[in-house]
Amino acid sequence: MTSAVQVSDFQLSPELVEFQQKVRAYTQEHLKDAARYDAEARFPREAVAAAAKLGLLCTTVAEEHGGSAMGNLASCVMLEEINSACAATGVTISVHNSLVNSLLGKWCNEEQKKRWFPKMVTGEWLGAYCLSEAFSGSDAAALRCEAKKNGDHYVMNGAKLWITTGSEADLFVIFARTGEDRVNGISAFVVEKTWDGVSVGKKERKLGLRGSPTTEIVCENVKVPADCLIGEEGIGFKIALDTLDGGRLGIASQSLGIARAAIDLMRDHLGKQVDHKGRPNASQPDQWDFADLASDLDAYRFLTWRAAVLRDQGVRCSTEAAMAKSCASRLANRAARRAVSMLGLAGVDGSNPAERLLRDARITEIYEGATDIQRLVIARGLLA
């Protein structure tokens, strides 16, 4: 297996520690309303705007286009912090950075970057990544949305499903069929929300991440100018999967944040159970589970950071990213479930974030590639 990471020590650089502290301060100041966003299924607009002001919406964009160019490792550090407080804000920022901005930066030409980045780096516009459809979730290449060339434009028809930030985004990256070949007949386009024929369809009612709107995006005879094609015709599927390698690092980091929050709740709970000398006195099974979950958190953080470093080095990290996501997302679910059971009634009565963490964790094993898809990617990578 290719592992180009040079491990000289296991510390973040002083710059990244400073960045982590800055993001932690942001979460403490701006994500206090996470429970309300969830209860009211309300988009965390103010929190996202505050993140934009701090430059958190441009970590994957080059400096020459107004970004901070901090890269994937920094994005992972940032997303663990944000998601430990509010996963709805976390996924909005993850998708904007890792699925949209990074894609535009890697695959668009200079003219296109100059057109869209000024709005995307400042957060004036939010981005959405539109791949899935009613009949193509895990089998992404089965997509049917079509873009037919007609002179200087394409005519796009189709419906995209389960689109994160769908109703709030201004710029959509849409994958559509420009030819019959299953894989090489797919192309990627930028489509703007205000264009004729673009509409936001059904909004999903969800178990968790309720502050993050997941909607359908419908295109009916949308006239897409030919200069909104990304790259060239036929490379859309590779763009989609290459981008998802980075996206999966975002979801792995989201999972780490959720797991960390659950483990912190357990620490508070177990820390109160002491003997007459003040030594830990919680039941041994509770301490064992707490110890295992905390150990896995550290292990999977390194798994995630390894993949991020590879991506920052320009090395393909499909296998490593899939390992990170499959392990971290399962950990988030285990940790949230255990926190709820350890806290007893307080785990489900909403008096603390445990039940929200449990609901928010579930999707991490589903979106940006379900766990079984990650296992498939890992096996294929190792057997290739």
Ligand code: COS
């Ligand atoms: N980066 C660049 N290219 C990639 C790639 C990656 N990470 N992964 C695959 N490719 C290339 C392959 O090399 C292949 O190209 P060649 O034919 O030139 O060799 C092409 O893309 C097709 O790949 P593959 O044959 O593996 O495609 P499959 O249809 O078998 O699909 C899976 C593979 C299942 C892994 C893919 O459909 C997938 O990831 N599904 C989940 C989709 C998903 O995550 N959806 C969430 C959307 S956001 S909520």
